[in-house]
Amino acid sequence: MKITVIGASGQIGSRVVEVLTAAGHDVxxxxxxxxxxxxxxxxxxxxVAGSAVLVDVTNSPSFEDGPVMDFFSRSSANLVKAAADAGVGHYVALSIVGADGLPDSGYMRAKVVQERTVADSGLPYTIVRAxxxxxxxxAIVDSLAAGDEIHAPQARIQPVAAADVAATVADAAGGAPVNGILDLGGPDKMTFxxxxxTVLTHRGEHTPxxxxxxxxxxxxxxxxxSLVTGAGAVLGDLRFTDWLASR
Structure with a gap:
């Protein structure tokens, strides 16, 4: 099957290309x-000419509210038009778990616009939220630094390996459209x-x-x-502690 991966030079896109190619697809x-x-x-x-599937794993070069909204608004509109004009039968987009529940985040608002553009396009689709x-x-831990301390939100997070994300996106591309959302998370939920x-210990740091x-x-x-999966989600295989230990 011919599959076009848009965003193929990125961290996820490059892996998706590898997985799909290894599976025998024309990528x-x-x-x-x-x-x-x-x-x-x-x-x-x-x-996208001649492709049965379009995989959208693009990302904005800026996370600032205005530029990120502009990026996902314009990119998703252009991509669904190109897919529709080419007769693509399945649009697969990568998004974020909990995006629609965090409207105070400009990035999340922009991802919701992207999701809605795909869902309202009339194309068969699958949205993979990771x-x-x-x-x-x-980088997340470093962003929580406040003076000589790390100030962690009273919340949970569920890190997942990029390799597991790519594998799930590739599986979605090779399968039938679900015309809905597929949630993906790491195998472990933990507090911030x-x-x-865990990160500080790995780095040999003793910041409170x-x-x-x-x-x-x-x-x-x-x-x-806010940032963890619920019932029915797909879970990745690689635990965060094992991933850290392998680095």
């Missing part, structure tokens, strides 16, 4: 580097404080970790359920 890896510009639409028709990646854990202590009810996740208030 087109497209990105701005190959001439496929999701913001202008240039090159998209060529990238929790935060193992690979982002250190537990995540922080304080659970702070006023602490936020990149400026957004979260609780025990």
């Amino acid at each position: 087109v890896g497209a990105s701005k580097r190959t001439g496929a510009d999701v913001l202008t639409g240039e090159g998209l028709a060529d990238a 929790t935060q990646f193992h690979e982002f854990a250190e 404080a537990e995540l922080a202590r 970790v304080v659970v702070d009810p006023g602490a936020t996740y990149f400026g957004t208030r979260v609780d025990d359920d």
